[in-house]
Amino acid sequence: MFESYNKAQQAVLRTTLNMIIKKELQATSMALIAKESGVSTGNIYHYFKSKEEIVNELYNAIVSYNGSFVLQGLSRPGTVRDRFFGGWEKVVELSRLHPEGFQFIEQYSFSPYIREDVKLKAYNGGWCAPMNALYQDAMTQRIMKPSDAKLTVQMHYGALVYMIKGHLSGYYELTDEGIHGAILNCWRSVSNE
Amino acid sequence: MFESYNKAQQAVLRTTLNMIIKKELQATSMALIAKESGVSTGNIYHYFKSKEEIVNELYNAIVSYNGSFVLQGLSRPGTVRDRFFGGWEKVVELSRLHPEGFQFIEQYSFSPYIREDVKLKAYNGGWCAPMNALYQDAMTQRIMKPSDAKLTVQMHYGALVYMIKGHLSGYYELTDEGIHGAILNCWRSVSNE
Amino acid sequence: MFESYNKAQQAVLRTTLNMIIKKELQATSMALIAKESGVSTGNIYHYFKSKEEIVNELYNAIVSYNGSFVLQGLSRPGTVRDRFFGGWEKVVELSRLHPEGFQFIEQYSFSPYIREDVKLKAYNGGWCAPMNALYQDAMTQRIMKPSDAKLTVQMHYGALVYMIKGHLSGYYELTDEGIHGAILNCWRSVSNE
Amino acid sequence: MFESYNKAQQAVLRTTLNMIIKKELQATSMALIAKESGVSTGNIYHYFKSKEEIVNELYNAIVSYNGSFVLQGLSRPGTVRDRFFGGWEKVVELSRLHPEGFQFIEQYSFSPYIREDVKLKAYNGGWCAPMNALYQDAMTQRIMKPSDAKLTVQMHYGALVYMIKGHLSGYYELTDEGIHGAILNCWRSVSNE
DNA sequence: TATGAATGAGGTTTCATTCAT
DNA sequence: GATGAATGAAACCTCATTCAT
Numbered sequence: 001m002f003e004s005y006n007k008a009q010q011a012v013l014r015t016t017l018n019m020i021i022k023k024e025l026q027a028t029s030m031a032l033i034a035k036e037s038g039v040s041t042g043n044i045y046h047y048f049k050s051k052e053e054i055v056n057e058l059y060n061a062i063v064s065y066n067g068s069f070v071l072q073g074l075s076r077p078g079t080v081r082d083r084f085f086g087g088w089e090k091v092v093e094l095s096r097l098h099p100e101g102f103q104f105i106e107q108y109s110f111s112p113y114i115r116e117d118v119k120l121k122a123y124n125g126g127w128c129a130p131m132n133a134l135y136q137d138a139m140t141q142r143i144m145k146p147s148d149a150k151l152t153v154q155m156h157y158g159a160l161v162y163m164i165k166g167h168l169s170g171y172y173e174l175t176d177e178g179i180h181g182a183i184l185n186c187w188r189s190v191s192n193e
Numbered sequence: 194m195f196e197s198y199n200k201a202q203q204a205v206l207r208t209t210l211n212m213i214i215k216k217e218l219q220a221t222s223m224a225l226i227a228k229e230s231g232v233s234t235g236n237i238y239h240y241f242k243s244k245e246e247i248v249n250e251l252y253n254a255i256v257s258y259n260g261s262f263v264l265q266g267l268s269r270p271g272t273v274r275d276r277f278f279g280g281w282e283k284v285v286e287l288s289r290l291h292p293e294g295f296q297f298i299e300q301y302s303f304s305p306y307i308r309e310d311v312k313l314k315a316y317n318g319g320w321c322a323p324m325n326a327l328y329q330d331a332m333t334q335r336i337m338k339p340s341d342a343k344l345t346v347q348m349h350y351g352a353l354v355y356m357i358k359g360h361l362s363g364y365y366e367l368t369d370e371g372i373h374g375a376i377l378n379c380w381r382s383v384s385n386e
Numbered sequence: 387m388f389e390s391y392n393k394a395q396q397a398v399l400r401t402t403l404n405m406i407i408k409k410e411l412q413a414t415s416m417a418l419i420a421k422e423s424g425v426s427t428g429n430i431y432h433y434f435k436s437k438e439e440i441v442n443e444l445y446n447a448i449v450s451y452n453g454s455f456v457l458q459g460l461s462r463p464g465t466v467r468d469r470f471f472g473g474w475e476k477v478v479e480l481s482r483l484h485p486e487g488f489q490f491i492e493q494y495s496f497s498p499y500i501r502e503d504v505k506l507k508a509y510n511g512g513w514c515a516p517m518n519a520l521y522q523d524a525m526t527q528r529i530m531k532p533s534d535a536k537l538t539v540q541m542h543y544g545a546l547v548y549m550i551k552g553h554l555s556g557y558y559e560l561t562d563e564g565i566h567g568a569i570l571n572c573w574r575s576v577s578n579e
Numbered sequence: 580m581f582e583s584y585n586k587a588q589q590a591v592l593r594t595t596l597n598m599i600i601k602k603e604l605q606a607t608s609m610a611l612i613a614k615e616s617g618v619s620t621g622n623i624y625h626y627f628k629s630k631e632e633i634v635n636e637l638y639n640a641i642v643s644y645n646g647s648f649v650l651q652g653l654s655r656p657g658t659v660r661d662r663f664f665g666g667w668e669k670v671v672e673l674s675r676l677h678p679e680g681f682q683f684i685e686q687y688s689f690s691p692y693i694r695e696d697v698k699l700k701a702y703n704g705g706w707c708a709p710m711n712a713l714y715q716d717a718m719t720q721r722i723m724k725p726s727d728a729k730l731t732v733q734m735h736y737g738a739l740v741y742m743i744k745g746h747l748s749g750y751y752e753l754t755d756e757g758i759h760g761a762i763l764n765c766w767r768s769v770s771n772e
Numbered sequence: 773t774a775t776g777a778a779t780g781a782g783g784t785t786t787c788a789t790t791c792a793t
Numbered sequence: 794g795a796t797g798a799a800t801g802a803a804a805c806c807t808c809a810t811t812c813a814t
Contacts, residue, residue, distance in 0.1 A: 008777085008778090022305075023305065024304060024305045024306055025218075025219065026218065026219055026306070029803080029804060029805080030804075030805060030806080031803085031804080031805090034780095039778090040778065040779050040780060041779085041780070041805085041806075041807095042777095042778065042779055042780065042781095042806090042807080042808080043777070043778050043779070044806095045805095045806065045807075046776090046777065046778075047777095050805080050806080051804095051805070051806090103303070106303070107300070107303065107304070110296065110299065110300060110358065110362075111217060111300065112215065112216060112217045113217050113219070148365055148371070150359065150364050150365055151356060151359060151364075151365050151371070151375075154355045154356060154358070154359040154364065155352040155353075155355055155356050155375060155378075156352070157355055158351035158352045158353070158354050158355025158356065158358075159348040159349070159351045159352040159355075160348075160351070161351050161355070162347045162348055162350055162351025162352075162354070163344060163347060163348050163351065165303065165347070165351070166343065166344060166347040169303070171343050171344075171347065172341055172343055172344050178341075178344070182348065185348075185382050188382070189378050189381070189382050201794095201795095222786075222787055222788080223787070223788055223789080224786090224787070224788090227797090232795090233795060233796045233797060234788085234789080234790095234796085234797070235789095235790085235791080235794095235795065235796055235797065236794075236795050236796070238788090238789070238790080239794070239795075243788075243789080244787095244788065244789090394798090394799090408691075409691065410690060410691050410692055411604075411605065412604065412605055412692070415782080415783060415784080416783075416784060416785080417782085417783080417784090420801095425799090426799065426800050426801060427784085427785080427786095427800085427801070428785090428786080428787080428798095428799065428800055428801065428802095429798070429799050429800070431784095431785065431786075432797090432798065432799075433798095436784080436785080437783095437784070437785090489689070492689070493686070493689065493690070496682065496685065496686065496744065496748075497603060497686065498601065498602060498603045499603050499605070534751055534757070536745065536750050536751050537742060537745060537750075537751050537757070537761075540741045540742060540744070540745040540750065541738040541739075541741055541742050541761060541764075542738070543741055544737035544738045544739070544740050544741025544742065544744075545734040545735070545737045545738040545741075546734075546737070547737050547741070548733045548734055548736055548737025548738075548740070549730060549733060549734050549737065551689065551733070551737070552729065552730060552733040555689075557729050557730075557733065558727055558729055558730050564727075564730070568734065571734075571768050574768070575764050575767070575768050587773095587774095608807075608808055608809080609808070609809055609810080610807090610808070610809090613776090618774090619774060619775045619776060620775085620776070620809085620810080620811095621773095621774065621775055621776065621810095621811085621812080622773075622774050622775070624809090624810070624811080625773070625774075629809075629810080630808095630809065630810090
């Protein structure tokens with residue numbers, strides 16, 4: 001997830017992510033990050049300007065990782081429908097492979113702690129833009145019913161996110177068929193098939 | 194929103210809510226709350242055991258307020274479909290009347306800062322349980338297709354929440370028809386009509 | 387020296403002054419000031435915005451105290467010569483009564499650590515302006531030889547300051563006659579007598 | 580000013596001098612010195628034992644440079660009066676050619692940060708001792724009125740220093756005649772002419 | 773020589789909370 | 794009830810110095 005960073009940076013980012021998810025930002029002190037990551041405070045500040053920058057960099061790194069991950073599904077060869085399923089399946093897969101990253105993005109994408117420029121870069125560098133493009137194309141080609149593409153993507157994402165959140169909160173179990181059914185539902189609600 | 198509290202408590206809760214949304218919990222110190230609310234720190238501690246309790250009480254108060262608000266829609270006389278629309282319309286209306294409350298619940302419903310007992314009480318005291326019951330009944334009566342009621346509610350809520358989040362983030366405008374269309378989509382995806 | 391401040395502020399200012407003189411600003415940490423003054427760090431920050439403000443306030447307080455002290459001599463009844471001697475005698479007396487204050491002003495009047503606005507206020511609120519006025523008047527009345535008043539005051543002050551510095555450094559002893567002779571020398575170098 | 584040092588040492592000393600004058604010792608970190616001077620921290624420690632040693636070496640170098648500079652005036656052929664003028668003129672010239680060096684010595688000659696042995700060496704290696712000797716000789720030869728030679732030198736220096744400080748602070752302009760007049764005043768106040 | 777990553781003690785400051793009034 | 798001065802642990806961050814390369 002943090003391959004482009006050096007060892008110390010990776011340790012810091014990984015540790016910070018885990019601590020924020022487990023204990024919340026407030027309880028995630030620099031002293032603890034240093035201790036858990038094995039990187040001294042001084043050296044942390046050699047690589048990151050401030051605590052805020054660690055968190056923003058974390059956000060950036062995860063969004064970027066998620067972006068390429070989902071893009072694999074979105075660029076799958078085949079029909080629009082195939083790419084649609086490819087994309088959303090990867091989104092759900094992400095939440096199972098990297099639940100901390102998933103939760104982190106959920107918690108901080110609306111937080112004032114993440115700088116606006118980082119959010120903007122995330123929007124463009126993540127999978128959001130390609131997914132929007134897929135919907136827009138499908139609507140132009142009349143494969144999907146005409147509608148606001150961004151709004152529709154947003155709603156489909158919301159439905160899947162809350163499906164996962166409910167699962168992570170222990171409200172119910174999730175099966176592969178359940179997941180497939182959920183994505184299928186999304187497809188049916190917009191496709192002209 | 195905080196009618197059941199006295200003046201000082203109301204001022205504290207209202208101030209805390211606004212500050213958390215605008216500046217984030219970390220930057221919301223007791224000294225600032227005291228200054229902004231006009232209630233001295235000493236007196237705040239007369240009414241609240243700790244900072245954590247303020248935030249938990251806030252969560253509790255908002256969930257409870259939201260609960261009765263949405264319940265008005267859910268208990269509307271008429272068919273299951275009427276109550277379905279009544280409920281979700283109120284949910285969306287809430288986000289427009291009280292966006293800070295909406296954002297606060299969104300940000301903190303998965304945060305470890307809110308105690309489990311408060312979350313549990315919220316689940317039962319809010320609109321979640323009645324909404325789940327509506328879906329369950331509808332499925333039993335074959336008005337809705339059989340499925341996991343909780344999961345379905347969760348997904349419909351997610352779809353609407355992200356519709357609103359996208360709007361609040363400035364991705365698109367929201368019209369009354371758009372909102373109605375979104376709820377209608379939810380209905381169609383589950384109803385046997 | 388710090389009568390206009392409350393007890394805690396007085397303790398902090400007094401402690402800071404002594405520590406800076408004895409150990410130098412770098413070695414004067416807030417923790418040490420707190421410990422020596424008996425005022426907790428938290429409370430120090432209740433009364434002073436920052437460490438820098440303590441030092442600037444200290445500068446301000448001493449200059450102001452010195453100002454009224456020297457003014458007593460400068461406003462002595464009698465001739466211009468009497469007031470001349472009255473003023474400079476008080477300046478020297480200050481350095482013996484409050485050597486720390488004297489040294490502090492010497493060390494910091496040219497330091498970038500003291501803000502420009504504080505220095506400006508000090509110039510106007512201290513004894514410098516009245517002394518300049520005395521010289522200017524004396525020159526206008528032909529009691530002193532015509533010259534740049536400010537420059538002449540500055541040089542007389544320098545001569546006395548270095549006389550004292552040499553003494554404090556242990557180069558020589560200072561007697562009352564020695565001091566009187568030094569001031570007399572200043573007087574003779576400018577007077578028309 | 581630092582000819583006897585190698586390139587790296589010169590860069591460090593020069594940078595340190597400028598930074599201390601502009602920003603004050605506290606704000607002059609080794610990291611900044613390294614960055615500004617283009618010498619890495621590791622290499623700085625190759626040439627200097629510690630930060631304290633840099634500053635003490637700086638003090639030493641400037642005093643030594645100033646010493647030879649003023650000595651040129653003091654050893655001028657001619658009468659005692661010629662050497663008197665020669666010496667003080669060089670002192671004033673120094674403050675115009677190297678104002679940072681001048682300010683540095685002023686600020687640190689009474690600071691506990693400079694070690695006593697360095698100050699002692701400075702006293703002997705600088706121009707102070709020769710100037711004292713000139714005064715002492717002149718008094719013995721009855722060219723000057725009898726008095727404490729060290730005290731008199733100290734006061735003359737103080738008068739000139741404050742003349743310059745007032746100028747550097749922007750209180751007034753300094754002309755060549757003004758400077759000459761000031762030194763002449765010093766001469767008249769002690770000579771038997 | 774020369775570099776700059778790494779260290780960690782210690783610096784300044786904040787902040788939840790208490791307590792005398 | 795109400796105030797806000799007082800506390801001190803702990804937060805974030807800096808910095809002189811070391812050390813592997």
